[in-house]
Amino acid sequence: MKLITAVIKPIRLESICSELEKAGFSGVTATEVQGRGAQGGRTEYYRGQEFSVKFRTKIRLELLVAESDLERALDLIVSTAKTGEDGEIGDGKVWVSSLEQIIRVRTGETGEAAI
Amino acid sequence: MKLITAVIKPIRLESICSELEKAGFSGVTATEVQGRGAQGGRTEYYRGQEFSVKFRTKIRLELLVAESDLERALDLIVSTAKTGEDGEIGDGKVWVSSLEQIIRVRTGETGEAAI
Amino acid sequence: MKLITAVIKPIRLESICSELEKAGFSGVTATEVQGRGAQGGRTEYYRGQEFSVKFRTKIRLELLVAESDLERALDLIVSTAKTGEDGEIGDGKVWVSSLEQIIRVRTGETGEAAI
Numbered sequence A, B, C: 001m002k003l004i005t006a007v008i009k010p011i012r013l014e015s016i017c018s019e020l021e022k023a024g025f026s027g028v029t030a031t032e033v034q035g036r037g038a039q040g041g042r043t044e045y046y047r048g049q050e051f052s053v054k055f056r057t058k059i060r061l062e063l064l065v066a067e068s069d070l071e072r073a074l075d076l077i078v079s080t081a082k083t084g085e086d087g088e089i090g091d092g093k094v095w096v097s098s099l100e101q102i103i104r105v106r107t108g109e110t111g112e113a114a115i
């Protein structure tokens, strides 16, 4: 059992979730976060005033998946998270960790049956 | 050292946290999230208007525990997260991962002593 | 590849992020959370009224790092998260888990190259 975490652009949230659902990945948890990527803080100018832009609002998605579904879910998330033709800076970062246990509260089911 | 993550109904937050504290699990981190479970998006009707309900507000709890406390903490969370007699749809999902290190900032303590 | 999660005092967010950036750790994800530590719930009095203080607003930072950068990033976070001379109660908790995969959405890069 794996946990996929994806930090994406808010504008892609609806597409990603609808693609996930069509592919059978109905469960998902979304959190509003503030993120900074490889470009780090930038200095911008507004009406002659200098100010630093450090964070941008992103959505952090979590997706519990069976190991056998991992690659399919990752491909779908990465391809749908992209904006523009070749992707743009800030389009997102995705990471995968391993889980030892999953439980569905209502039924007490555990393991892949609880996903 | 384990990390328990539980996505629960907001209405159960207070009970769960007070039960955890009584059982000696005082430390906890809570985040407001938007979640969708196995039922996925549903179409609902309100005054003749169709609209799709995709996400519901949930609370994501994180709990660092020693391995020896894992089962006790899980049992407590799962039983207290249930609503109604036999639980209801949307009552929650719980998952467990393994941690390599924990540090208490103030003292620099590490490992189980830092939980 | 490792994931560092640090729950810190909001007042230390700017210092920590600027120190991280100076040290070459430009990428970071921040979430506003509610936290309770080892001291648990306390009862406080305000104008004769008793009320319990359970949670405090904290910032949950996530940082993806290469294994070779782990200790340096941890030292920096722990030392900068401290308030006052010797640290204060509530200064923070930091934990580390292992990651199986990281992907940069724009380029499709994976592994440490995607951090």
Ligand SMILES: Nc1ncnc2c1ncn2[C@@H]1O[C@H](COP(=O)(O)OP(=O)(O)OP(=O)(O)O)[C@@H](O)[C@H]1O
Pocket (backbone or CB within 6 Å): A007, A008, A034, A035, A036, A037, A038, A039, A056, A058, A088, A089, A090, A091, A092, A093, C026, C027, C028, C029, C030, C062, C063, C064, C065, C104, C105, C106, C107, C114, C115
């Ligand atoms: N090293 C990191 N640690 C934690 N979070 C990160 C890291 N890198 C990126 N993120 C999160 O992912 C979001 C999207 O990152 P982003 O797409 O900008 O990655 P990037 O490596 O800068 O790639 P690009 O060059 O395409 O912008 C960030 O806003 C941040 O929330």
Ligand SMILES: Nc1ncnc2c1ncn2[C@@H]1O[C@H](COP(=O)(O)OP(=O)(O)OP(=O)(O)O)[C@@H](O)[C@H]1O
Pocket (backbone or CB within 6 Å): A026, A027, A028, A029, A030, A062, A063, A064, A065, A104, A105, A106, A107, A114, A115, B007, B008, B034, B035, B036, B037, B038, B039, B056, B058, B088, B089, B090, B091, B092, B093
């Ligand atoms: N596969 C999943 N991946 C990520 N988050 C999930 C997943 N399944 C559920 N969640 C999170 O847990 C919350 C509660 O899930 P829920 O209790 O509805 O699970 P379920 O499997 O649909 O069980 P039930 O049939 O009892 O509703 C969701 O709102 C979502 O935030």
Ligand SMILES: Nc1ncnc2c1ncn2[C@@H]1O[C@H](COP(=O)(O)OP(=O)(O)OP(=O)(O)O)[C@@H](O)[C@H]1O
Pocket (backbone or CB within 6 Å): B026, B027, B028, B029, B030, B062, B063, B064, B065, B104, B105, B106, B107, B114, B115, C007, C008, C034, C035, C036, C037, C038, C039, C056, C058, C088, C089, C090, C091, C092, C093
């Ligand atoms: N066991 C835990 N599980 C999950 N989150 C925790 C745990 N302990 C602490 N946290 C999170 O970290 C935040 C900071 O914790 P805090 O610094 O108070 O830790 P502590 O162990 O109580 O140390 P101190 O005695 O220095 O206060 C908490 O508000 C909470 O969000």
Ligand SMILES: [Mg+2]
Pocket (backbone or CB within 6 Å): A036, A037, A038, A039, A089, A090, A091
């Ligand atoms: Mg970037």
Ligand SMILES: [Mg+2]
Pocket (backbone or CB within 6 Å): B036, B037, B038, B039, B089, B090, B091
């Ligand atoms: Mg459900």
Ligand SMILES: [Mg+2]
Pocket (backbone or CB within 6 Å): C036, C037, C038, C039, C089, C090, C091
């Ligand atoms: Mg404390």
